Amino acid sequence: MTYHPLAVRTQGLTKRFRTQVAVNAVDLAVPTGAVYGFLGPNGSGKTTTIRMLLNLISPTAGTHELLGVPAAAALSKVGSLVEGPAFHPYLSGRDNLRRLDAADRTADGATAATRIDGALDRVGLLPAARKRYRAYSLGMRQRLALAATLLQPRELLILDEPTNGLDPQGTREVRSIITHLAAEGSTVMLSTHLLSEVEQICTHVGVMHLGKLVAQGSIEAIRGRTAPTARVDTSLPGQAAATLRGLGLTDVAVGEEHATGLLGPIAPEKVVAALVGDGVPVRGFAVQRPDLEELFVTLTGEGFDVSG
Numbered sequence: 583m584t585y586h587p588l589a590v591r592t593q594g595l596t597k598r599f600r601t602q603v604a605v606n607a608v609d610l611a612v613p614t615g616a617v618y619g620f621l622g623p624n625g626s627g628k629t630t631t632i633r634m635l636l637n638l639i640s641p642t643a644g645t646h647e648l649l650g651v652p653a654a655a656a657l658s659k660v661g662s663l664v665e666g667p668a669f670h671p672y673l674s675g676r677d678n679l680r681r682l683d684a685a686d687r688t689a690d691g692a693t694a695a696t697r698i699d700g701a702l703d704r705v706g707l708l709p710a711a712r713k714r715y716r717a718y719s720l721g722m723r724q725r726l727a728l729a730a731t732l733l734q735p736r737e738l739l740i741l742d743e744p745t746n747g748l749d750p751q752g753t754r755e756v757r758s759i760i761t762h763l764a765a766e767g768s769t770v771m772l773s774t775h776l777l778s779e780v781e782q783i784c785t786h787v788g789v790m791h792l793g794k795l796v797a798q799g800s801i802e803a804i805r806g807r808t809a810p811t812a813r814v815d816t817s818l819p820g821q822a823a824a825t826l827r828g829l830g831l832t833d834v835a836v837g838e839e840h841a842t843g844l845l846g847p848i849a850p851e852k853v854v855a856a857l858v859g860d861g862v863p864v865r866g867f868a869v870q871r872p873d874l875e876e877l878f879v880t881l882t883g884e885g886f887d888v889s890g
């Protein structure tokens with residue numbers, strides 16, 4: 583395995599459908615080892631981008647590389663879930679994988695059984711391997727689709743809305759598999775319209791809005807863009823506010839039983855020490871950042887679905 587710092591890299595990637603620009607000059611940078619959440623509301627261009635990455639449609643303009651090389655040269659190391667594979671309802675999960683594996687001319691027939699059960703095991707479907715596909719829950723069906731992408735070793739997984747349509751249990755199952763796959767060393771790029779999904783399983787995020795990538799980076803770095811607020815719970819909020827102002831906090835506000843202020847570069851422990859030193863009875867102290875949702879609403883002018 584050759585190491586490339588970016589598992590997915592695009593420059594100026596653009597797709598125009600007649601008059602509509604569905605994807606507009608997108609520069610993606612998915613670091614190797616990341617779980618990258620490709621976040622955006624429906625219609626923002628995620629699927630179109632993913633289809634271009636996988637060479638399923640050709641870009642109007644721009645370039646893309648997977649694993650450091652042009653996509654065509656990397657696709658054998660890339661697992662994807664875009665339109666799930668067609669499974670046969672009357673065959674078992676295992677037999678469905680057998681069919682898919684047999685159709686892969688690069689796969690070694692002698693090791694098929696090990697490979698298939700290995701893939702079933704990784705998605706936790708081994709106990710249900712003999713069940714017919716039609717008896718599978720939606721979550722199990724999606725897990726089988728993931729297993730199908732894992733029949734070959736993959737350095738990169740590109741998953742389009744992998745939890746879409748699943749019930750909470752199925753969603754949890756699929757998220758946990760994604761986390762495991764990432765822990766085993768695969769880079770994962772997944773599209774989603776759920777901010778909560780990004781917060782739960784992603785290390786990085788790229789935010790799409792009307793075909794444009796409006797923000798991208800590690801969750802930590804993106805959170806870091808927001809100014810932290812110190813909040814003091816106290817019976818003497820006026821006095822607390824005076825201390826905060828004295829230390830140089832800005833936007834200091836007084837509530838009924840609390841005071842808040844923007845921390846800036848001031849260390850939280852210094853604030854606590856000053857409050858205590860000034861005799862402010864501190865009942866609680868917290869450093870809060872506006873959550874990602876507030877930040878993304880600012881970036882895109884619209885909210886994200888936070889359920890799920």
Ligand SMILES: Nc1ncnc2c1ncn2[C@@H]1O[C@H](COP(=O)(O)OP(=O)(O)OP(=O)(O)O)[C@@H](O)[C@H]1O
Nearest residue numbers: 599602604622623624625626627628629630631775
């Ligand atoms: N084959 C096509 N022909 C014309 N327009 C298309 C085509 N495919 C996508 N579009 C348009 O491009 C825009 C982006 O669609 P896309 O499916 O990429 O968005 P998305 O973010 O993946 O949303 P969703 O989650 O709904 O799939 C939409 O306005 C869509 O109608």
